[in-house]
Amino acid sequence: MKNTPLNDKHLALGARMAEFAGYNMPISYSNIKDEHHCVRTNVGVFDVSHMGEFIVKGKEALDLIQLVTSNDASKIEIGQAQYSCLPNTDGGIVDDLLVYRLAEDNCAEGERAYMLVVNASNIEKDWNWISKHNSFDTRLINISDQTALLAVQGPKADEVLQKLTDIDLSELAYYTFTKGTMAGIDNVLISATGYTGSGGFELYVDIKNAEVLWDAVFEAGKAYDIQPIGLGARDTLRLEMGYCLYGNDITDETSPIEAGLGWITKTKKGEFNSRDIFIKQREEGVDRKLVGFKVEDRRVPRHGYGIEDLEGNAIGEVTSGTQSPTLDVPIGLGYVQKEFAAPGTEIAVVAGKKRLKAVVQRPPFVEKS
Amino acid sequence: MEFPENLKYTEEHEWVRLEGDNIAYVGITDFAQSELGELVYIEVETVGETLEQGDEFGTVEAVKTTSELYMPVSGTVLEFNSKLDDSEGDDPTLVNSSPYGDGWIVKIELSHPDELEDLMDAEAYQASIA
Numbered sequence: 337m338k339n340t341p342l343n344d345k346h347l348a349l350g351a352r353m354a355e356f357a358g359y360n361m362p363i364s365y366s367n368i369k370d371e372h373h374c375v376r377t378n379v380g381v382f383d384v385s386h387m388g389e390f391i392v393k394g395k396e397a398l399d400l401i402q403l404v405t406s407n408d409a410s411k412i413e414i415g416q417a418q419y420s421c422l423p424n425t426d427g428g429i430v431d432d433l434l435v436y437r438l439a440e441d442n443c444a445e446g447e448r449a450y451m452l453v454v455n456a457s458n459i460e461k462d463w464n465w466i467s468k469h470n471s472f473d474t475r476l477i478n479i480s481d482q483t484a485l486l487a488v489q490g491p492k493a494d495e496v497l498q499k500l501t502d503i504d505l506s507e508l509a510y511y512t513f514t515k516g517t518m519a520g521i522d523n524v525l526i527s528a529t530g531y532t533g534s535g536g537f538e539l540y541v542d543i544k545n546a547e548v549l550w551d552a553v554f555e556a557g558k559a560y561d562i563q564p565i566g567l568g569a570r571d572t573l574r575l576e577m578g579y580c581l582y583g584n585d586i587t588d589e590t591s592p593i594e595a596g597l598g599w600i601t602k603t604k605k606g607e608f609n610s611r612d613i614f615i616k617q618r619e620e621g622v623d624r625k626l627v628g629f630k631v632e633d634r635r636v637p638r639h640g641y642g643i644e645d646l647e648g649n650a651i652g653e654v655t656s657g658t659q660s661p662t663l664d665v666p667i668g669l670g671y672v673q674k675e676f677a678a679p680g681t682e683i684a685v686v687a688g689k690k691r692l693k694a695v696v697q698r699p700p701f702v703e704k705s
Numbered sequence: 706m707e708f709p710e711n712l713k714y715t716e717e718h719e720w721v722r723l724e725g726d727n728i729a730y731v732g733i734t735d736f737a738q739s740e741l742g743e744l745v746y747i748e749v750e751t752v753g754e755t756l757e758q759g760d761e762f763g764t765v766e767a768v769k770t771t772s773e774l775y776m777p778v779s780g781t782v783l784e785f786n787s788k789l790d791d792s793e794g795d796d797p798t799l800v801n802s803s804p805y806g807d808g809w810i811v812k813i814e815l816s817h818p819d820e821l822e823d824l825m826d827a828e829a830y831q832a833s834i835a
Binding site: 364 | 743745746748764770773
């Protein structure tokens with residue numbers, strides 16, 4: 337099991353640690369609910385250094401990215417990021433990822449540079465998958481082990497981080513980024529992205545500076561009662577937004593069209609893996625769809641629970657579920673047959689011997705800020 | 706983490722406290738509540754039922770996970786701790802803050818009090834989770 341460069345910080349804070357995707361990760365520092373509310377109303381810091389980062393650099397970098405990802409990477413300008421996925425060749429998903437188009441100051445004439453940010457659990461799989469498709473004039477560099485990632489999320493994140501940099505963070509629109517000096521550290525990639533729906537930034541930094549940046553962020557956030565946030569609250573926060581989690585809601589077996597990720601599946605951009613399958617799914621429709629639902633019971637839906645119609649016929653399966661700390665009701669995501677996908681449809685979640693009444697609802701469950 | 710000497714413990718991380726000859730209180734251990742994290746709901750729908758040792762008598766929901774509750778010994782479920790029933794405006798997190806006190810979950814009448822002898826004492830339980 338690997339440690340992140342911030343492991344000593346987590347231990348000193350008394351975090352409850354557990355293995356996640358091969359990494360020893362903080363699950364919670366105080367408790368999940370308090371950490372969740374802290375991000376929704378204030379500001380919190382996540383160590384998500386387990387995430388993987390690949391640099392794609394070369395004259396044909398865009399061609400490789402266009403072939404392996406589903407979104408249209410030709411639309412990304414320098415300083416922009418894009419949510420996308422890596423389809424496999426059977427209509428499923430190898431991983432979901434962010435594609436950053438980097439500045440070209442270190443590039444030779446005609447070269448482009450991108451950074452792909454992938455899920456920790458899929459680093460090796462993605463690396464092999466992308467490498468296999470790399471018949472282009474382009475290089476792939478895995479910088480995961482040299483890169484730390486801090487997510488500073490919440491409505492007060494701008495104010496806290498602004499104290500640490502001369503870059504005007506209010507100028508940084510959602511899904512854009514810049515590289516600059518923060519807390520005296522050069523070359524911090526400051527990205528206006530996140531996985532919480534509460535605004536904020538993700539900071540990519542060389543591992544040797546991770547602790548310095550962590551300490552500086554907490555020092556700057558003192559007046560705001562900034563708190564460290566674990567993976568437990570990361571899951572409840574993303575689920576309230578209906579954001580997919582790879583391995584639960586999207587897998588090698590699910591198509592982006594089924595998962596409601598049609599908006600990142602640009603079949604008109606040209607050839608890419610599984611394009612023909614997705615065109616066909618668009619034209620003919622898919623048999624099942626990923627939906628959100630609210631449970632009208634106190635029991636909580638969990639990954640793997642069955643979903644039935646009101647007559648008791650099996651119609652699908654829960655892929656993620658939790659007690660929403662904001663709404664204080666149980667919520668979930670799951671695949672259902674397309675006839676049951678319309679918001680307002682009544683379904684039943686099977687929790688052991690019990691059937692929990694639930695109603696299909698289009699996420700987000702909580703308004704995004 | 707505390708494991709009172711006067712309780713008996715199970716591998717499913719429940720405790721039993723005998724009161725008199727055949728009445729007992731049942732709850733989950735400090736270790737169990739700490740592993741589960743903050744509880745959001747406890748469901749016990751078996752009050753009045755006579756169950757065998759190992760039968761499921763309820764469910765606890767934490768934010769992150771669901772866990773079943775099993776009868777540590779055979780018996781009749783007499784009462785569900787109403788302080789934990791949040792439909793009554795009370796609080797399941799009492800199990801987190803006071804797992805051996807106000808956070809007891811059910812009161813039972815034992816069918817076979819000698820089954821208690823199969824359970825672990827505090828020392829054995831502590832060794833089992835170490």
